[in-house]
Amino acid sequence: MKNFDQTVIQYFRQEAELSIHYLSIDCVVFGFHEGRMRVLLLRWKGTNEWSLPGGFIRKTESADAAAVRILRERTGLQQLFLQQFHIFGDAIRYDEEDTWRRIGFPVDRSKWSERTISLGYYALVEYAEVTPRPDLLSDACDWWSLDELPNLLFDHNHIIDVALAGLRRQLPYQPISHLLPETFTMPELQRLYETILGRTLDARNFYKKVQASGILQRTDERRTGTPYKSPYLYRFDPVAYPAVIRGGHLSFL
Amino acid sequence: MKNFDQTVIQYFRQEAELSIHYLSIDCVVFGFHEGRMRVLLLRWKGTNEWSLPGGFIRKTESADAAAVRILRERTGLQQLFLQQFHIFGDAIRYDEEDTWRRIGFPVDRSKWSERTISLGYYALVEYAEVTPRPDLLSDACDWWSLDELPNLLFDHNHIIDVALAGLRRQLPYQPISHLLPETFTMPELQRLYETILGRTLDARNFYKKVQASGILQRTDERRTGTPYKSPYLYRFDPVAYPAVIRGGHLSFL
Structure with missing residues (x-):
């Protein structure tokens, strides 16, 4: 003891x-x-x-x-x-x-x-x-x-x-928004997906697919202090995102 | 009692x-x-x-x-x-x-x-x-x-x-082959997917996607006695099918 x-x-x-x-x-x-x-x-x-x-x-x-x-x-x-x-x-x-x-x-x-x-x-x-x-x-x-x-x-x-x-x-059905702050850049979202999936994703395809899904709203702000051109900040769309998750419609398989 | x-x-x-x-x-x-x-x-x-x-x-x-x-x-x-x-x-x-x-x-x-x-x-x-x-x-x-x-x-x-x-x-990861007999036609496989998903799938897209996945072997036999042109019988490929299931690579979302 x-x-x-x-x-x-x-x-x-x-x-x-x-x-x-x-x-x-x-x-x-x-x-x-x-x-x-x-x-x-x-x-x-x-x-x-x-x-x-x-x-x-x-x-x-x-x-x-x-x-x-x-x-x-x-x-x-x-x-x-x-x-x-x-x-x-x-x-x-x-x-x-x-x-x-x-x-x-x-x-x-x-x-x-x-x-x-x-x-x-x-x-x-x-x-x-x-x-x-x-x-x-x-x-x-x-x-x-x-x-x-x-x-x-x-x-x-x-x-x-x-x-x-x-x-x-279960990734297409899970609200991974819970893992991110209120706003984030596209590369940050991509990095999250890559980390969970355990492999890299093509940035251009990722961007296209996410844009087409309609789950994000672009804000007017940009992330400053990054090595690249200041990227825009996004947030999840409060209506479209839950609907896409419910249907499991965003898959990066 | x-x-x-x-x-x-x-x-x-x-x-x-x-x-x-x-x-x-x-x-x-x-x-x-x-x-x-x-x-x-x-x-x-x-x-x-x-x-x-x-x-x-x-x-x-x-x-x-x-x-x-x-x-x-x-x-x-x-x-x-x-x-x-x-x-x-x-x-x-x-x-x-x-x-x-x-x-x-x-x-x-x-x-x-x-x-x-x-x-x-x-x-x-x-x-x-x-x-x-x-x-x-x-x-x-x-x-x-x-x-x-x-x-x-x-x-x-x-x-x-x-x-x-x-x-x-979990459909992309589940061996639904267990639900079918040894051999089956393409429309029978499509009907199984439709029944589980609860909605119809486009036959041409279904056929293309399944063919591209490589999970099936076509046999030389055909199903006779159907109202249409006798369709070929297929079986699951014993190597390719388990690999596709493991990776969850066949999705009809």
Whole structure:
């Protein structure tokens, strides 16, 4: 019982009372900053070990509401776009002994179920709007770039891989506007698509396709201080964009 | 306790012992026959009430394995393409009183959990290969056309709607070959796409796009007895088709 005080023990005891056993929720919070996709991770108290934010479903709470509550409690996030993406239902998902050793947590086997099926949700948030806040289980809550992830606790590296694959497949239907500030340039939007898809797109085709889709409004402002000719700033059209997303009509396959 | 014999009571008692509580699996089995999408439904013993095949996850069984086992036990299906599509996690999913009244089932509240979160899976199967077989809870297992569904038990009409929407969104990635016999004509393939998408496609564009994708091999045989000029029979290319599906490269949006 390394670094956990009585509050933490009490927290888990209470969760076991209030929540549905055998089930957990894990949340992959995606943000986009300086041309890279990032996820929000928590560092377990007094350790150098990181995991996704997660938690349990109360006995009379919907799974979707639980995911929102967990993200609020564990990261301070308020406004969220959340999407179920996968059920992690293997009988053995990761090496439990190793996991508990790494976080030095005293597990009372009699109080908790032998396995946990995890419901995966991903969130799309605007990086600059988020002030990550650790909770009582963690002493840091930080953004990590997807290409520099540490060896996470549990099966959380795998969960992030599956979340990204899910986002990629669902891309024509997902409001990636949540990942961007109010206004942005065309190259910034292209970079976001490229980062999610994991490959470069032809700038001219990208521009043509986005223009034809009608999802953007050009503002009168330009981004200054870039190495190129100051590019115009755009915003999403509040009527056309949701309609295109609903139909899944903007695909860069 | 209307129509249930001791075997059924015993079955549920045993499931409660062996399985993870609070969680169930519901399976939407899609088949395609005579130009219509169909789903496999079970009629509860001694009633005129229908539901999807479903069941529970054993304590040491993966969720995916449970879905396969449930379909085998409840419908006789062996070879399956199965896909998770949604978590039905609302605290109150349907009118329980009404449901139990309709099937006349004696519910022992003390033996079972107060709510059930359901993991939704859909299966794609070849209609002609299936010999539906009712299990000990049901006295019929039949195909129903999607446009003529009865008022199903539980929230199963809703689950089918969400499954179809999920299949539609994931269509470029899903091996719909499982829904067709070994060989088929181009109009038959087009009709399958149209039925899933819920709208007609231009025949010439469809033909061009499918040809360009390289997913089909034309056989030397033709379908005879059709009102038009006997159309050629095609089969899926065993190498090109899986590759196109993996990349999601055949979209009719």
